[in-house]
Amino acid sequence: xxxxxxxxxxxxxxxxxxxxxxxxxxxxxxxxxxxxxxxxxxxxxxxxxxxxxxxxxxxxxxxxxxxxxxxxxxxxxxxxxxxxxxxxxxxxxxxxxxxxxxxxxxxxxxxxxxxxxxxxxxxxxxxxxxxxxxxxxxxxxxxxxxxxxxxxxxxxxxxxxxxxxxxxxxxxxxxxxxxxxxxxxxxxxxxxxxxxxxxxxxxxxxxxxxxxxxxxxxxxxxxxxxxxxxxxxxxxxxxxxxxxxxxxxx
Amino acid sequence: xxxxxxxxxxxxxxxxxxxxxxxxxxxxxxxxxxxxxxxxxxxxxxxxxxxxxxxxxxxxxxxxxxxxxxxxxxxxxxxxxxxxxxxxxxxxxxxxxxxxxxxxxxxxxxxxxxxxxxxxxxxxxxxxxxxxxxxxxxxxxxxxxxxxxxxxxxxxxxxxxxxxxxxxxxxxxxxxxxxxxxxxxxxxxxxxxxxxxxxxxxxxxxxxxxxxxxxxxxxxxxxxxxxxxxxxxxxxxxxxxxxxxxxxxx
DNA sequence: CGTATCATTGACGTCGGTCAATTCGTGTGG
DNA sequence: CCACACGAATTGACCGACGTCAATGATACG
Numbered sequence: 428x429x430x431x432x433x434x435x436x437x438x439x440x441x442x443x444x445x446x447x448x449x450x451x452x453x454x455x456x457x458x459x460x461x462x463x464x465x466x467x468x469x470x471x472x473x474x475x476x477x478x479x480x481x482x483x484x485x486x487x488x489x490x491x492x493x494x495x496x497x498x499x500x501x502x503x504x505x506x507x508x509x510x511x512x513x514x515x516x517x518x519x520x521x522x523x524x525x526x527x528x529x530x531x532x533x534x535x536x537x538x539x540x541x542x543x544x545x546x547x548x549x550x551x552x553x554x555x556x557x558x559x560x561x562x563x564x565x566x567x568x569x570x571x572x573x574x575x576x577x578x579x580x581x582x583x584x585x586x587x588x589x590x591x592x593x594x595x596x597x598x599x600x601x602x603x604x605x606x607x608x609x610x611x612x613x614x615x616x617x618x619x620x621x622x623x624x625x626x627x628x629x630x631x632x633x634x635x636x637x638x639x640x641x642x643x644x645x646x647x648x649x650x651x652x653x654x655x656x657x658x659x660x661x662x663x664x665x666x667x668x669x670x671x672x673x674x675x676x677x
Numbered sequence: 678x679x680x681x682x683x684x685x686x687x688x689x690x691x692x693x694x695x696x697x698x699x700x701x702x703x704x705x706x707x708x709x710x711x712x713x714x715x716x717x718x719x720x721x722x723x724x725x726x727x728x729x730x731x732x733x734x735x736x737x738x739x740x741x742x743x744x745x746x747x748x749x750x751x752x753x754x755x756x757x758x759x760x761x762x763x764x765x766x767x768x769x770x771x772x773x774x775x776x777x778x779x780x781x782x783x784x785x786x787x788x789x790x791x792x793x794x795x796x797x798x799x800x801x802x803x804x805x806x807x808x809x810x811x812x813x814x815x816x817x818x819x820x821x822x823x824x825x826x827x828x829x830x831x832x833x834x835x836x837x838x839x840x841x842x843x844x845x846x847x848x849x850x851x852x853x854x855x856x857x858x859x860x861x862x863x864x865x866x867x868x869x870x871x872x873x874x875x876x877x878x879x880x881x882x883x884x885x886x887x888x889x890x891x892x893x894x895x896x897x898x899x900x901x902x903x904x905x906x907x908x909x910x911x912x913x914x915x916x917x918x919x920x921x922x923x924x925x926x927x
Numbered sequence: 928c929g930t931a932t933c934a935t936t937g938a939c940g941t942c943g944g945t946c947a948a949t950t951c952g953t954g955t956g957g
Numbered sequence: 958c959c960a961c962a963c964g965a966a967t968t969g970a971c972c973g974a975c976g977t978c979a980a981t982g983a984t985a986c987g
Contacts, residue, residue, distance in 0.1 A: 502831050505918050510835040512827050525820035532824055559809055566812065569819040570775035574782055576826035577762050581752050583834045584879030585760040588975070620933065629834030634975055636935060652984090668755050838943065870965065884943055886967060902952090934983070941976075951966070957959090 438471040438494065438542050445544075450518030451492050455564030463561075467554055469545040480535040480543070481522055487531055488548045491521040496541030497618055501626065502533050511627035513575065514538075514619070520568060527551065539618050583629050586667070591628045592638045594667040596648060600657060609660055617655040688721040688744065688792050695794075700768030701742050705814030713811075717804055719795040730785040730793070731772055737781055738798045741771040746791030747868055751876065752783050761877035763825065764788075764869070770818060777801065789868050833879050836917070841878045842888045844917040846898060850907060859910055867905040 439445040442461040448454055453464050469489070474480060480498060481487050498515040512533055515521065521535055527548055546554075555562040582594045599617055603609035621639070622632040630638075643649050647663050649656045657663075689695040692711040698704055703714050719739070724730060730748060731737050748765040762783055765771065771785055777798055796804075805812040832844045849867055853859035871889070872882040880888075893899050897913050899906045907913075 502827065502835075504831065504835045505915075506835075508835045510831040512830060523820070525817055525824060533827060555813075556809075559806075559812070562809070562812060562816065563805075566816050566819065567775055569816065569823060570773070572823050573819060573826060574775060576823060576830065577752065577783060580762060580826065580830050580833060581754065581760040583830060584877075585752075585754045585756075585758045621935095622933080627834075631976055632933090633935085633977085637975090640935085665755075871967095872965080881944055882965085883945085883967085887943090890967085928987100930986090932983105932985080935981080937978105937980085939977085942974090944973080945971085947969090949966100949968080951964105953962100953964090955960100955962080957961095 438473065441465065442468075445494070447494060447517045452520055452561055452564050452568065453492070455560040456558075463554075463558055467546060467550070469547055472543050472545055474537050474541045474543065476537055476539050476541075478537055480537055480541070481531055483532060483534045484530045486528075487522055490523055490546045490548050490551055492544040492546070493517055493519040493521055494542040494544055497538040498541060499536050499538055499623060499627075500533050501536065509626045510629070511623060513572075513579070514627065520565065522548070523551075523565075538623070579627075582667075588628075588630055588634060589638050589641055590666050591630070592624065592635065593642065593647065593663045595624065595628055596650065596655060597663055597667065599655060603660075609657055611657055611660055613657040615655050616653060617650065618653050688723065691715065692718075695744070697744060697767045702770055702811055702814050702818065703742070705810040706808070713804075713808055717796060717800070719797055722793050722795055724787050724791045724793065726787055726789050726791075728787055730787055730791070731781055733782060733784045734780045736778075737772055740773055740796045740798050740801055742794040742796070743767055743769040743771055744792040744794055747788040748791060749786050749788055749873060749877075750783050751786065759876045760879070761873060763822075763829070764877065770815065772798070773801075773815075788873070829877075832917075838878075838880055838884060839888050839891055840916050841880070842874065842885065843892065843897065843913045845874065845878055846900065846905060847913055847917065849905060853910075859907055861907055861910055863907040865905050866903060867900065868903050 442448065442453060442465045443458065445451075445453070448461075453461070456463060471494070474496075476496075480491065483502060493515055495517050498519070498521065500512045500515060500521075502510050502512065504510060515535075521543070522531070524532060555565065582591050586594065596617075597603055597609075599615055600609040600613055601615070602613065620632075621635045624630075625632045625635045628635075639650050645662070647659045647666075649658060692698065692703060692715045693708065695701075695703070698711075703711070706713060721744070724746075726746075730741065733752060743765055745767050748769070748771065750762045750765060750771075752760050752762065754760060765785075771793070772781070774782060805815065832841050836844065846867075847853055847859075849865055850859040850863055851865070852863065870882075871885045874880075875882045875885045878885075889900050895912070897909050897916075899908060
């Protein structure tokens with residue numbers, strides 16, 4: 428459990444003690460109505476790094492709230508290639524999809540040790556039915572997911588290798604993520620291998636390596652020993668920003 | 678209006694006459710409760726081909742139900758490149774995003790003449806509040822969107838050019854889309870330019886052209902005069918199928 | 928310490944991009 | 958009805974980003 432770079436796996440005694448509650452679906456509930464999810468939930472579970480939370484094709488009967496740790500969602504192509512769809516952090520809601528009873532469309536692997544809070548899949552629609560606030564919250568989360576997906580697609584489909592990597596890594600600086608000004612010199616733990624970065628961005632690990640060297644040599648950022656250091660935020664931004672408006676013809 | 682390959686623009690007199698109702702958000706309502714959306718909706722609107730429905734950065738105050746025609750959702754990169762995020766057909770719900778009051782994160786352009794049904798943005802949360810069935814339906818649509826997004830990302834990030842194009846085009850055969858066996862020889866109208874296909878797949882139009890020639894020469898499919906003809910479904914599938922299960926180690 | 932995984936680097940090949948010219952197709956105006 | 962214009966499609970020549978193959982180092986773990 429010592430390798431969890433996200434802090435120690437957190438398994439709160441009760442939902443009231445859950446420190447990340449606000450960032451999850453449960454955050455939609457008033458503190459005095461937590462009994463709703465408390466009764467609904469099956470258990471907490473700690474899952475070791477490098478194991479799968481669930482697999483594509485599987486008929487899962489649980490749904491998860493990610494409490495701590497890092498999880499990669501991915502698909503395997505016919506060629507054997509792996510496409511990482513998202514990297515998830517605490518607060519994420521995992522295993523949910525349009526057709527709850529159908530086999531899963533993607534797999535999830537724990538990158539670090541992970542703590543999840545387990546809900547029954549069967550009864551889930553009923554829970555949403557009974558407590559519309561939860562549905563509303565989940566809806567908001569899904570909408571954000573769609574937007575994040577667009578971002579990822581735009582990155583992979585529209586940018587060069589070095590731009591892709593810069594954009595991808597920038598999203599792991601929390602300050603930047605929350606639209607504050609990240610600071611040059613900021614350091615964050617990043618438990619991803621170069622292969623994973625490649626699988627997320629549609630590039631090979633060797634090329635990721637060469638790109639990381641370029642980014643280092645250009646004084647933009649450094650990734651070493653699972654630690655990411657920001658050197659030149661402005662430079663990175665110039666490389667990866669969307670045009671705010673849709674600048675059509677003059 | 679004659680160039681609409683999707684059929685003539687349909688603007689039903691009332692929601693009860695709406696032939697595509699079942700495929701939209703409104704499909705969640707019983708036929709005898711259509712007054713709900715009927716009262717809520719502002720108007721219908723016909724929009725000519727090659728114009729924008731909305732633009733990234735804009736503060737939109739409407740939301741749309743796409744009644745007929747083809748719409749491309751896209752983003753413009755800093756480089757000027759355009760990434761097409763999705764191609765939408767009738768039934769799609771357009772202009773919705775997590776933060777309704779924030780500027781839009783992507784743009785939408787009408788590929789053909791288009792008919793939309795217009796809802797007020799402001800009052801929309803309240804509508805969902807009052808009629809949870811609509812919320813549930815919308816949630817299902819969003820979940821499908823997420824899955825479609827994963828598909829697109831997997832296609833762009835994980836496959837070679839020819840595989841990408843094959844996969845992309847296959848999705849326009851309705852029978853295939855609905856998981857029936859499309860038939861060799863099937864023909865469908867496809868009002869996309871080669872440039873659009875390229876913008877969706879992260880490839881240049883000239884390369885799309887070369888790939889289409891290959892697909893033709895290999896007897897897989899033909900795209901000519903905005904018409905797509907399927908020649909060898911099995912061959913195409915072999916090229917683009919995901920491994921059903923996540924075939925991990927033996 | 929021995930082994931496994933990850934990172935790093937070089938040599939070389941290829942897929943897809945760029946530039947540019949030509950053809951095709953459709954719509955327009957005379 | 959024909960001439961022209963414009964965007965889309967098509968093709969060739971050339972080049973560069975990225976992939977492949979393979980060898981070597983660095984780290985972590987039992």
